[in-house]
Amino acid sequence: MDMLLEALLSILTLEGLITILAGVTAGLFIGALPGLTATMALAVLLPFTFTMSPLQGLMALGAVYMGAIYGGAFTAILINTPGTPSSIATTFDGYPMARQGRAYEALAAATIASVVGGIIGVAFLLLLAPPLARLAVVFGPAEMFWVALLGLTLVASLSSGSLLKGLLGGCIGMLLSTIGVSPIGGETRFIFGFPALQGGIELIVALIGLFVIPELISMAAQGRGALPESGKLKGGAGSAILRMGKHIFSKPINLIRSCIIGQIIAIIPGAGGNVTSLVAYNEARRFSKDPASFGKGNVDGVIASESSNNVMVAGSMVPLLTLGIPGAPPDAIILGVLLMHGLRPGIDLFTETGVLTNGFILSMGFAALFLLPVGLMGGRLIHRIVVKTPFYFLLPSIAMVTILGTYALRNSMVDVFIMLLLGTVGYFLRLIGIQAAPIVLGMILGVIAEKGYVQTMLAAVVDPIPWLRLVANPLSIVLACLVVLSVATTLLPGWLERSGRMAKAKRDEEQAP
Amino acid sequence: MKFATTRWVGSLSLLAALGIPGMALAEYPEQPITYTIPFDPGGESDVTARFQEPHLEEILGVDVNVKHRPGGGGAVGWSEFQSSAEPTGYEMIGVNIPHIIAQPIMRENAGYETDGWKIVTFFHTTPNALIVPKDSPFKTLDDLVQYAKENPQAVTLGGSGTFSANHLGALRLEREAGIDVTYIPFTGTGPLPAAVQGGHVSGIFNYSMLGVQMQDNARVLAVASEERVPALPDVPTFKELGYDIVGGAYRGVAVPKDTPDEIVNKLEEAFAKTNQRIAEKQEPLGFVMTDITDEEVDKVMQQLKSAYQPILEEAKANQ
Numbered sequence: 001m002d003m004l005l006e007a008l009l010s011i012l013t014l015e016g017l018i019t020i021l022a023g024v025t026a027g028l029f030i031g032a033l034p035g036l037t038a039t040m041a042l043a044v045l046l047p048f049t050f051t052m053s054p055l056q057g058l059m060a061l062g063a064v065y066m067g068a069i070y071g072g073a074f075t076a077i078l079i080n081t082p083g084t085p086s087s088i089a090t091t092f093d094g095y096p097m098a099r100q101g102r103a104y105e106a107l108a109a110a111t112i113a114s115v116v117g118g119i120i121g122v123a124f125l126l127l128l129a130p131p132l133a134r135l136a137v138v139f140g141p142a143e144m145f146w147v148a149l150l151g152l153t154l155v156a157s158l159s160s161g162s163l164l165k166g167l168l169g170g171c172i173g174m175l176l177s178t179i180g181v182s183p184i185g186g187e188t189r190f191i192f193g194f195p196a197l198q199g200g201i202e203l204i205v206a207l208i209g210l211f212v213i214p215e216l217i218s219m220a221a222q223g224r225g226a227l228p229e230s231g232k233l234k235g236g237a238g239s240a241i242l243r244m245g246k247h248i249f250s251k252p253i254n255l256i257r258s259c260i261i262g263q264i265i266a267i268i269p270g271a272g273g274n275v276t277s278l279v280a281y282n283e284a285r286r287f288s289k290d291p292a293s294f295g296k297g298n299v300d301g302v303i304a305s306e307s308s309n310n311v312m313v314a315g316s317m318v319p320l321l322t323l324g325i326p327g328a329p330p331d332a333i334i335l336g337v338l339l340m341h342g343l344r345p346g347i348d349l350f351t352e353t354g355v356l357t358n359g360f361i362l363s364m365g366f367a368a369l370f371l372l373p374v375g376l377m378g379g380r381l382i383h384r385i386v387v388k389t390p391f392y393f394l395l396p397s398i399a400m401v402t403i404l405g406t407y408a409l410r411n412s413m414v415d416v417f418i419m420l421l422l423g424t425v426g427y428f429l430r431l432i433g434i435q436a437a438p439i440v441l442g443m444i445l446g447v448i449a450e451k452g453y454v455q456t457m458l459a460a461v462v463d464p465i466p467w468l469r470l471v472a473n474p475l476s477i478v479l480a481c482l483v484v485l486s487v488a489t490t491l492l493p494g495w496l497e498r499s500g501r502m503a504k505a506k507r508d509e510e511q512a513p
Numbered sequence: 514m515k516f517a518t519t520r521w522v523g524s525l526s527l528l529a530a531l532g533i534p535g536m537a538l539a540e541y542p543e544q545p546i547t548y549t550i551p552f553d554p555g556g557e558s559d560v561t562a563r564f565q566e567p568h569l570e571e572i573l574g575v576d577v578n579v580k581h582r583p584g585g586g587g588a589v590g591w592s593e594f595q596s597s598a599e600p601t602g603y604e605m606i607g608v609n610i611p612h613i614i615a616q617p618i619m620r621e622n623a624g625y626e627t628d629g630w631k632i633v634t635f636f637h638t639t640p641n642a643l644i645v646p647k648d649s650p651f652k653t654l655d656d657l658v659q660y661a662k663e664n665p666q667a668v669t670l671g672g673s674g675t676f677s678a679n680h681l682g683a684l685r686l687e688r689e690a691g692i693d694v695t696y697i698p699f700t701g702t703g704p705l706p707a708a709v710q711g712g713h714v715s716g717i718f719n720y721s722m723l724g725v726q727m728q729d730n731a732r733v734l735a736v737a738s739e740e741r742v743p744a745l746p747d748v749p750t751f752k753e754l755g756y757d758i759v760g761g762a763y764r765g766v767a768v769p770k771d772t773p774d775e776i777v778n779k780l781e782e783a784f785a786k787t788n789q790r791i792a793e794k795q796e797p798l799g800f801v802m803t804d805i806t807d808e809e810v811d812k813v814m815q816q817l818k819s820a821y822q823p824i825l826e827e828a829k830a831n832q
Contacts (some may be wrong), residue, residue: 005697028701039553039555040554042554043554043555043581045561046563047563047566050567088682136707136711137707137710137711137712138711139707139711140708140713141697141713179515180584180585181585181588183698183700184675184697184698184700185675185698186586186619186674186675186676186698187620187623188585188620191622193622194622195585195588195589195592195593195622195623195624195625196584196589196592196593196624198584198585198586198588198589198592198620198622198623198624199583199584199585199588199589200584200585202584242799269703269704270703270704271705319707323706323707323730324706324726325703325704325706325707325710326555326703326729329555332553332554332555332556333554333555333702335555336554336559336560339560339726339798340560340563340564340794342794344725344726344728344795345726346728346729346730347729379615388613409588410581410582410583410584411580411582412584412589438733441640451699451700454698455697455698456697458669458695458697459669459695459697459713459714461666461695462664462665462666462667462695463774491614
């Protein structure tokens with residue numbers, strides 16, 4: 001406990017607090033720009049921390065990480081564009097809310113959820129790191145395969161309307177993910193003779209193309225801004241925050257569930273914030289009393305997505321700090337920083353350099369707290385800009401930022417062309433009812449499922465029936481059952497309804513004559 | 514005055530001959546240098562470049578901008594560099610062995626050639642290390658080899674990538690020891706610690722750095738270097754144990770083929786000095802610092818090509 005107190009004192013200096021505040025602010029704006037992800041934010045700001053002490057450097061990066069994951073929610077809500085992959089699920093209900101003139105409510109809900117999520121993640125890390133870390137290593141290739149399939153069952157619930165179109169979208173996404181060098185085996189696939197395609201289609205490039213470009217085209221076609229003019233606040237900003245605070249804390253089940261999901265997925269190496277928020281969103285919808293309202297502006301969807309992805313920030317450091325396993329891509333950079341300062345993940349980190357480590361962990365809690373003022377003020381500012389700017393200025397500016405963001409991702413013009421092409425195709429797909437979300441889902445999870453399946457099969461080369469390895473231990477059996485259950489619970493109600501309706505129609509027919 | 518004129522005329526004719534627009538050699542460098550890393554941020558190549566950056570800047574007196582161009586296991590960055598970089602000394606790119614040997618052999622369209630540039634230096638190597646879980650029944654390399662002999666294909670060895678340093682290391686172990694193991698590629702070093710600690714594989718073939726990092730949770734059976742790795746003094750080399758396996762990843766930096774020798778020499782010197790300064794920080798992590806330049810580069814390339822080519826071609830024929 002002494003160590004914790006000492007750590008607390010070491011960060012509670014004017015310099016420390018300013019570092020955190022600056023980190024959160026910088027992260028927030030980088031995260032809000034489509035194309036600039038949390039990983040990029042950390043990589044870009046890394047050199048600035050070289051001149052700092054190890055603790056101050058880690059504090060700054062932790063704060064940037066926290067801010068960036070949260071910042072993605074702004075563009076998700078205001079212009080239907082996930083700023084980082086972690087906020088894909090935020091667009092589902094955030095943007096419909098904004099279109100209904102409830103943008104600030106959505107932002108307030110996202111902010112409160114992020115703050116709570118961030119703090120809960122820190123609490124998990126501080127109190128439960130060793131037992132949770134053990135969980136990280138039980139997820140092997142077979143388990144990852146089932147986790148990916150579990151995520152893919154989301155397609156059914158994301159495709160409001162036609163299941164077939166949802167599945168089609170998912171398949172398109174999985175096919176897109178196979179372009180480039182295969183993750184296992186190293187063959188180049190579908191590169192059509194272009195060396196540049198060896199890099200494949202980067203998720204973020206597809207994300208920007210499929211989400212932003214169709215939105216921009218439809219804005220231009222309809223001559224409208226991102227948000228309706230009526231996007232004024234009912235009863236002012238203060239009351240929106242209070243209302244959302246009351247909504248969240250009066251029914252905390254959604255928040256608690258999302259945080260637990262966030263923590264569990266954060267620990268699994270290879271599944272980042274994007275999977276986290278999608279799964280949390282799906283579960284929020286499944287357990288809701290009114291699942292039909294999801295996708296049409298239900299604030300619970302925003303809360304589930306944003307709370308779970310901010311739990312991930314500190315949560316994914318559980319395996320990182322204890323075992324040296326990065327739980328999410330940005331953690332790889334944090335690991336680099338630790339090593340650079342001669343800090344080796346493991347027990348030493350919590351004993352010998354415990355003050356430093358605990359200081360770092362606590363500073364992430366402060367960073368989460370700072371999201372509240374920074375986010376609410378920044379949110380008002382960005383909200384006002386998006387609503388007040390005439391669409392003929394707004395539209396080209398967004399287009400410009402997305403192109404720059406796409407280029408900056410890998411310094412690649414090819415990526416920009418891929419983004420524009422996918423966007424144009426995405427616009428027409430949207431017109432025929434195939435949404436961006438299932439496509440992106442297919443891209444994210446297709447790769448994870450492929451890796452898990454192939455690795456499992458390779459390891460089972462000596463077994464008489466190789467595929468039995470997929471259900472060889474209790475955890476994979478449980479996950480497999482969850483997949484079946486998830487498919488059943490999403491398909492069954494619709495099927496029952498249809499067969500019930502058919503039976504009723506039959507009765508009506510019989511009664512008619 | 515006369516000297517200045519001849520120098521001016523000399524460099525002008527040289528410039529004309531090489532077709533470089535407006536660049537005075539004598540003052541190199543006088544503008545920022547772009548240092549491309551063809552991998553994602555956070556990996557070994559990136560971390561090293563971050564270590565080097567401030568020292569290179571101080572020694573060369575100009576800004577050195579590290580830029581990432583990831584994709585295709587490095588191939589995207591390398592193919593772009595070979596097709597478009599100018600031989601001015603202001604563009605350089607990190608190169609890794611065995612990637613640049615294996616990719617052009619294994620792929621139809623790698624988009625670059627193994628020798629399509631001038632390699633300035635290999636500044637360090639990271640030897641392969643064979644790591645098993647702490648509770649593994651394999652206490653020594655001999656245990657593992659013995660078991661693999663009795664149970665072909667039953668030993669699963671994870672590693673980073675296909676036909677990578679790790680994969681080639683595993684293939685060489687198979688040849689040297691006369692065993693048949695199952696190599697399971699993972700994407701990058703990231704997921705490997707979990708694979709070992711969770712017992713999802715019997716062991717992993719990865720770099721010495723991971724061996725250092727995982728001291729608490731795993732056991733390193735052997736390292737594939739000439740001499741013991743300073744950061745792992747208790748771990749024997751494969752050579753000591755009777756297997757002639759020396760290999761791993763070599764990291765270096767290359768410039769376009771026609772870059773003038775003066776510039777190459779200046780960069781060699783800068784990297785050598787930088788290496789001395791960062792050795793203190795990198796060695797404890799498990800890196801083995803080297804200063805391989807000029808003819809030695811060719812020698813190393815030749816040696817590794819002849820070691821890897823037969824293995825690669827055999828693998829390609831089996832595909």
